[in-house]
Amino acid sequence: MKGSARPNAQAMPQGTQVCIGLSIMSGILLAVIQPPVSLWFLAYGALIPLLYALEGCSSNHRPFFLGFVTGVVSYLGLIYWVVVAMNTYGGIDIFTSTLILVLFVLYLSLYTGFFAALVSLLETRLSVPVYLSAPILWALLEYLRGVALTGFPWSFLAHSQYTFLSFIQIVSITGTYFISFLIACVNCIIYCMATGKRISRAYAGAVCAVIAICLVYGVDRLKEVDEGNLKTAIVQGNIRQDVKWDEAFKARTVALYCEKTIQAGDDVDLVVWPETAMPFIFDDEPYAREYVKNLSSRVSTNVLFGTIWKDARGRFYNSSYILGRRGEVAGIYNKEHLVPFGEYTPLVAYLPILASLTAQGSGFSSGGVHEPIVTDMGKIGILICYEGVFPYITNETVRRGAQVLVNLTNDAWYERTSAPFQHFAFYIFRAIETDRYVLRSANTGISAIIDPRGRIKEKTPIFEERILKGTFSLRNGLTFYVRHGDFFVLLALISLLVMVSVRCFAILRSRR
Known part of the structure; x- marks a missing residue:
């Protein structure tokens, strides 16, 4: 039809059902990467369906909902055993045990909900690319989940890699949250490449270089064998x-x-x-x-x-x-x-x-x-x-x-x-x-x-x-990590604040 807009060959999903389906897919992936299924390699793409769904959001409230759906699906798959513990041996009836599980899952899902909402907000309001905001936000929210209300640091992205010893040796310096950060970085790079979104080559190169350094460090560290006396x-x-x-x-x-x-x-x-x-x-x-x-x-x-x-x-x-x-x-x-x-x-x-x-x-x-x-x-x-x-x-x-x-x-x-x-x-x-x-x-x-x-x-x-x-x-x-603790979390928080401040300042200058 003459004068009509030409469809984008790489258009993102707009249908609510499609977006929810993609969110559910991310939830399933986040569950199966953890033990005992341990499809650890899927961790490097587990967030991609959710990120793809966020791109198709047409309302301000939907990003939180989509992230929340991802959380509900993943945590139901990860901590369903709460019902077994409470009902079988805890002396609590099945209805109350199920209620406890549901409330716990809803609470934990708030973190993935806020992750999705903040990623979308930073991109739409401040033009902060997803590949910059998502890894930092994911690591910070994992940390918050691990300390808030006595903490529940269970089944982080990093924990899926517990058999990938050469990669995770770096936690002796950085701590576990850094591994989650890197996995989220890889998700973002693959997502941007798959959807044709612009991504800094320097960023992608830096992430690949850091992962390579982690592997070299890990391989070298694994050469030490302490048989024990x-x-x-x-x-x-x-x-x-x-x-x-x-x-x-x-x-x-x-x-x-x-x-x-x-x-x-x-x-x-x-x-x-x-x-x-x-x-x-x-x-x-x-x-x-x-x-x-x-x-x-x-x-x-x-x-x-x-x-x-x-x-x-x-x-x-x-x-x-x-x-x-x-x-x-x-x-x-x-x-x-x-x-x-x-x-x-x-x-x-x-x-x-x-x-x-x-x-x-x-x-x-x-x-x-x-x-x-x-x-x-x-x-x-x-x-x-x-x-x-x-x-x-x-x-x-x-x-x-x-x-x-x-x-x-x-x-x-x-x-x-x-x-x-x-x-x-x-x-x-x-x-x-x-x-x-x-x-x-x-x-x-x-x-x-x-x-x-x-x-x-x-x-x-x-x-x-x-x-x-x-x-x-x-x-x-x-180790460096024992001496200095979760310094990486502080660096991530500072990076996020600087990034947001710079973008806010740039927007204010452009309006003058």
Whole structure:
């Protein structure tokens, strides 16, 4: 028709259904890149459908909605196991458990919603290219998600690369958020190239150069092999969650761990049992206490195990004990970072109704500090349950002198879902970031010995009784990341503020 506009050969999708479909596609990709599916290579294109959908938005509110849809889809696929934990073992009915999952997913999806909204806003109002804003915003929002409301740094873009060891060695300098930033950069470059959008060649070249430097650094760092000069035996008791706290099963639990320890032999330096391996107040059970202490002296080794400790004021702690070679208590560590609605109820004094959303077996107090325990063998840093998900905790523990990191956990709550596999992946990063061996004892798996380069020396399957034996070493150096923390996040924030300020100033000048 004469005078009509000529259609753009590279026109972006305008239909609402198409945009929502693309957002859903990004959500699916963000889920399947994580363990146990672990299609890690798809991470480098997981954001492209969402970015493509944002380009076709015709209203101001739609970008947030599209990002929110991506978040809902991805988090439903990633943390569906919340229902299993709450309903099967937490004593919460299926309706309330599902409600908790939905509310949690909606909260987490706000971050992808704001990501999409801010990327769109910066491009349409300030003409900031997507390839400049998106990687920075993604990294900053991951950081915010990891610290806000006690934090939930679960399944970041970077965590999908936990097997790509040569690439992620750089986290010993930059931290994990830098890997997420680089992955988002690659997404933006591919997106711009695929859609014909202009992109700075210098930018694309710089990103490729940085990735190449990371790989060279990683390959060189992986040349160092520390076989370890100390021996450990990690006991995976495989105690089902439905009998773990049963009084009638208590004696059998104690006997099982003691028998496995004796089977491990007396030629080990450290025996590790999982979180709450002794599912009672250890000091209030004289028979079990003396039995375990005698075991430690009998096999002449240090025994580290999880249990419950009660202080003089009657407060309970999710704790770990280390018994020395003569059966003496070398030290006690009390878990500091508790799981909200799992181990304590936040704001319950102001909102009593929240108590109904909390799993049975909660009511723990926080230990307060991340101090390693000093033994005749060395300084042992302990991470109970998901404390190792937080890099600042491992950094603080190592700065305080920890020479090896030990994670005690009980993932029996989650049955055979994706949670145990997702949880395990974080400790690859903690080992590399801190340059420390990580010894992991999980009640139902995955137990493992991870070397300071993130290599898995030994690993168990889930839901099997196992004794995992191997070697480790004590290390003393501090990585750049341990010394300086998440400096990259600060640099990213400054870069964003400078970028926005420059564009605002340019727009104001043009209007004069």
